[in-house]
Amino acid sequence: xxxxxxxxxxxxxxxxxxxxxxxxxxxxxxxxxxxxxxxxxxxxxxxxxxxxxxxxxxxxxxxxxxxxxxxxxxxxxxxxxxxxxxxxxxxxxxxxxxxxxxxxxxxxxxxxxxxxxxxxxxxxxxxxxxxxxxxxxxxxxxxxxxxxxxxxxxxxxxxxxxxxxxxxxxxxxxxxxxxxxxxxxxxxxxxxxxxxxx
Amino acid sequence: xxxxxxxxxxxxxxxxxxxxxxxxxxxxxxxxxxxxxxxxxxxxxxxxxxxxxxxxxxxxxxxxxxxxxxxxxxxxxxxxxxxxxxxxxxxxxxxxxxxxxxxxxxxxxxxxxxxxxxxxxxxxxxxxxxxxxxxxxxxxxxxxxxxxxxxxxxxxxxxxxxxxxxxxxxxxxxxxxxxxxxxxxxxxxxxxxxxxxxxxxxxxxxxxxxxxxxxxxxxxxxxxxxxxxxxxxxxxxxxxxxxxxxxxxxxxxxxxxxxxxxxxxxxxxxxxxxxxxxxxxxxxxxxxxxxxxxxxxxxxxxxxxxxxxxxxxxxxxxxxxxxxxxxxxxxxxxxxxxxxxxxxxxxxxxxxxxxxxxxxxxxxxxxxxxxxxxxxxxx
Numbered sequence: 210x211x212x213x214x215x216x217x218x219x220x221x222x223x224x225x226x227x228x229x230x231x232x233x234x235x236x237x238x239x240x241x242x243x244x245x246x247x248x249x250x251x252x253x254x255x256x257x258x259x260x261x262x263x264x265x266x267x268x269x270x271x272x273x274x275x276x277x278x279x280x281x282x283x284x285x286x287x288x289x290x291x292x293x294x295x296x297x298x299x300x301x302x303x304x305x306x307x308x309x310x311x312x313x314x315x316x317x318x319x320x321x322x323x324x325x326x327x328x329x330x331x332x333x334x335x336x337x338x339x340x341x342x343x344x345x346x347x348x349x350x351x352x353x354x355x356x357x358x359x360x361x362x363x364x365x366x367x368x369x370x371x372x373x374x375x376x377x378x379x380x381x382x383x384x385x386x387x388x389x390x391x392x393x394x395x396x397x398x399x400x401x402x403x404x405x406x407x
Numbered sequence: 408x409x410x411x412x413x414x415x416x417x418x419x420x421x422x423x424x425x426x427x428x429x430x431x432x433x434x435x436x437x438x439x440x441x442x443x444x445x446x447x448x449x450x451x452x453x454x455x456x457x458x459x460x461x462x463x464x465x466x467x468x469x470x471x472x473x474x475x476x477x478x479x480x481x482x483x484x485x486x487x488x489x490x491x492x493x494x495x496x497x498x499x500x501x502x503x504x505x506x507x508x509x510x511x512x513x514x515x516x517x518x519x520x521x522x523x524x525x526x527x528x529x530x531x532x533x534x535x536x537x538x539x540x541x542x543x544x545x546x547x548x549x550x551x552x553x554x555x556x557x558x559x560x561x562x563x564x565x566x567x568x569x570x571x572x573x574x575x576x577x578x579x580x581x582x583x584x585x586x587x588x589x590x591x592x593x594x595x596x597x598x599x600x601x602x603x604x605x606x607x608x609x610x611x612x613x614x615x616x617x618x619x620x621x622x623x624x625x626x627x628x629x630x631x632x633x634x635x636x637x638x639x640x641x642x643x644x645x646x647x648x649x650x651x652x653x654x655x656x657x658x659x660x661x662x663x664x665x666x667x668x669x670x671x672x673x674x675x676x677x678x679x680x681x682x683x684x685x686x687x688x689x690x691x692x693x694x695x696x697x698x699x700x701x702x703x704x705x706x707x708x709x710x711x712x713x714x715x716x717x718x719x720x721x722x723x724x725x726x727x728x729x730x731x732x733x734x735x736x737x738x739x740x741x742x743x744x745x746x747x748x749x750x751x752x753x754x755x756x757x758x759x760x761x762x763x764x765x766x767x768x769x770x771x772x773x774x775x776x777x778x779x780x781x782x783x784x785x786x
Contacts, residue, residue: 228745252748258768261751266775268783270717270747272738282735284743 212242214383218401219294219318222375223249227289230254230313232276232306233296237264244269251288254279277301280309288314295399297321297362298353307369317371317404325358326381327395342381343398359394362402372407376400414449414490414497417474417483421445421513424546427522431508431543434536441522444547445470445513446505449489450497452553457785459553460495461544462504463561463568466692467684469512472504473497487765494774499781500558503551507568508543509535509692511685518619518685528687529616535691537571537699544568545576555579557780562586562762563729564692567699570737574701577714582780584719584773587726587762589733590740591700596728599639600693603632607686616687629686630677637676642725642758702736708744718748719776721762721769728759749776 212220216239223229226248231240234253237260243249253271255261264271274282277300291314297303298321310317322343323329329339338348346353357365366373378386381398390396423443425431430440447470452459462472462485473489475482489495489502506514509532517532548556559580561569566588573583589596610628612618618625641649650669658666665671701707718741722734731752738750753769755761761769 250747252742262768262771262775265719265749265751265772266779268779270749272742272748272750273752274750279735282739282742287743287745 212238215320215379215399215401216294218377218379218385219292219320220247222318222401222403223247223290230283230288230291232291232293234264234271236260237267237269237271239292239294240269241267276306280306280313283313285312286314290314290316290318292318294320295322298355301354303355304365304369307371311369311371311406315406318401319404320399320401321357321362322399323359323394323397324356325360325394326398359397359400366404370407371404373402374405375403414474416477417447417449419445419447419470419513422547422550424543424550433533434538435533437533439533442508442515442543444505444543446503446547447471449473449502450500452501456553457557458499458501459556460500460502460558460560461556462502463559463565464504464507465563465565468565469510470504470506484763488770488773494770495777505544505547507540507692509688511688516685517616517687517691527617527619532691535695537567537695538575540568541572541575544572545579555581555785557785558582558584558777560584563588563759564696567696571701573716574707574711577711577716580716581785582717584776585737586721587723587729587759588737589729590702590737592697597697599635600697603636604690604693606631607689613686624681625686626681629681629684629689632689633680634673634677637673639728640759642727642756644725645757648756702740708740711746712744715746718746720748720750721772722752723755723758723761724752725756726759726761
């Protein structure tokens with residue numbers, strides 16, 4: 210099974226044989242891949258019951274927990290890398306979760322959809338909430354609670370003392386757009402960040 | 408063996424694992440012998456001996472986990488889980504279930520005759536520790552020629568044994584499932600146990616544990632203990648759903664008899680229980696739970712850190728006997744010791760009893776997790 214393009218990008222940012230905590234791991238496909246192909250160990254956290262079951266079936270250690278409430282369970286500096294992939298927009302307290310991530314690991318990988326994408330802005334100008342590949346839901350049935358542009362997100366990283374080591378801009382289909390993309394906040398559908406505790 | 412999910416007839420075996428000359432050395436340092444153990448097995452041990460599953464039973468369970476005894480109307484206590492095609496598929500797994508040391512369903516316990524004195528042990532039976540259950544389970548595996556378990560599995564006190572086993576002898580267990588268990592009883596848990604024990608010991612027929620010699624049983628005490636424990640096994644919602652305020656059909660006018668359906672239910676549970684369970688076993692086994700606190704030991708997780716075990720921990724959202732908090736405490740300690748741990752908190756209206764019931768999401772999870780153990784084998 211091939212990995213979703215954005216997860217493939219993340220997989221390449223995870224050191225070989227490292228211990229990885231994947232928050233919002235879904236069915237565990239990233240961890241399964243890291244365990245099989247990169248000699249990693251790790252744990253997933255997921256709240257959707259069907260996805261938890263799928264992760265159990267695939268043999269990935271997975272915990273059915275609420276990111277907003279339960280991360281205290283993980284010890285300080287207990288993982289080499291902690292991943293929050295396309296999940297930050299669904300949690301109630303992103304700031305608390307990022308702080309917890311920084312407590313659990315020195316190395317954070319965060320990916321987020323970009324609300325500031327040109328396509329989204331044009332829809333808003335026409336008076337409509339954006340619906341796109343990145344944000345495929347209607348306003349009334351979306352799991353997304355938090356909408357951020359890349360620059361707003363980076364402001365939060367800075368405020369939390371998280372240093373951006375790498376940013377990989379992704380197209381709206383999840384393909385890497387190259388590091389030196391200009392006006393990423395307009396043109397990137399999403400971005401993957403590698404963050405360190407500055 | 409049939410393919411329709413039924414194991415058919417099964418039988419309980421008994422084996423002497425320790426003798427007076429070669430006794431069991433308990434965690435306390437005292438010795439006990441002879442020690443007999445009642446056990447059942449289902450399925451077939453593979454040629455490579457790599458498909459063995461050990462079931463640890465709960466406080467009042469026994470070796471008869473699945474299938475039928477001749478003439479019995481009801482199957483073993485975990486028959487909904489164990490059998491051909493069931494989540495724990497006996498076409499592929501070899502399942503062992505043994506009555507606990509200190510129990511009363513065929514294994515040596517406080518109501519067994521002490522051959523040295525010719526009398527029942529009674530309160531002279533030594534106090535037990537969770538580690539002693541594990542020592543005896545391990546001796547049974549030796550007897551069966553099984554070096555390593557693919558899975559150790561248990562609910563409630565059974566889960567506590569699995570935890571103890573995994574921490575003490577992780578090299579023997581590839582996968583450990585700990586369900587609706589606790590790594591440390593809280594004051595409320597101990598309080599319930601205390602009242603149950605008091606009911607038993609204050610029964611005029613308890614006779615300092617020598618009741619069988621006088622040909623009596625502390626029936627009233629044991630019945631009260633069971634009735635109260637049963638309240639803690641179900642959730643408030645389960646009681647409401649099952650009984651509500653339905654009157655007992657034979658109530659004619661209000662009084663102090665069995666006026667409500669729930670009273671009839673508890674009365675029945677109490678009566679059935681005193682026919683099958685021993686009061687001394689209740690005292691001894693419940694006390695082991697009270698003292699169990701494995702993570703408080705120095706270097707508690709050193710062994711399992713050196714030889715990691717795949718853990719599955721599950722709780723039920725309406726369980727207030729051992730709430731999700733108890734399971735999360737286990738998860739936290741194991742996770743912090745670097746173990747691969749999966750955890751689920753299963754929605755179920757039935758409280759602590761859920762672990763014995765075929766709750767869909769719970770059984771689906773077990774099935775998926777068991778399948779994976781077969782795929783990965785004994786690493």
